[in-house]
Amino acid sequence: MSADLIRFTAVPSRSWGSGSGRSKDLASGPAWDSGTPGWRLSAATIEKSGPFTRFENTDRITVPVEGELLLLNVDGTEHAMERLRPLRYPGDVPVQASLPTGEVTVLNTFAERDRFGAAVMVVELSKKNSPALGPDQFLVLLQGSAKASFDGGAPEDLDLLDTVAGSEESPAVLGRGFAAVVSFYPLD
Structure with a gap:
């Protein structure tokens, strides 16, 4: 994992x-x-x-x-x-x-x-296009099924409320259903 x-x-x-x-x-x-x-x-x-x-x-x-x-x-x-x-x-x-x-x-x-702001966007997942997830961003599976791939590795099945942490490499999450993309950012 x-x-x-x-x-x-x-x-x-x-x-x-x-x-x-x-x-x-x-x-x-x-x-x-x-x-x-x-x-x-x-x-x-x-x-x-x-x-x-x-x-x-x-x-x-x-x-x-x-x-x-x-x-x-x-x-x-x-x-x-x-x-x-x-x-x-x-x-x-x-x-x-x-x-x-x-x-x-x-x-x-x-x-x-x-010090910080937050944003939550509920997105529909796709089997072809993954949401981009950078640092301090998270994808939480809310409904349906999905797989996450990290650094080109084998896809891992996600269960409901499993969370994928974003990174510079932007992990890929593909599937059918809905997920929350959560972003945190510092305030200047």
Whole structure:
């Protein structure tokens, strides 16, 4: 297995909130003064309705991956979130999750607002054309099937939520389905 492939099943999980679900950190960037990463990519299950953890001076992007509907009340404004549709919002305001149709799995990005930006684009995969993935970019398989090739090596099958880290060599990811291409970048 390539070092640029993060197997979702191999990543340890931890509880988040007050028992609201489990989270797995897929990748993280340089730490700031508190020792907290300047950016982070994670996947989390939301098992019950309740508040999200606040992260001061942080911007978030959440993408529902599994489950039918997630209602997020972000600082008094309700957002009905359907699968594969990203929502950007401040991480330091009150956020309340409701689960009208049951448990939901989400992909989350966190970026320290003064130092880093983040972008998430959900793309349809192709069997012929791979998305370009440079440094500090990640592809997370959200739906369907795909294979990743690194440095001209044999293709490796991806499972759902497996993550391919970009590099100067730009790994190739081909298949059918949908993936999130996540980019982190320093702010000048």
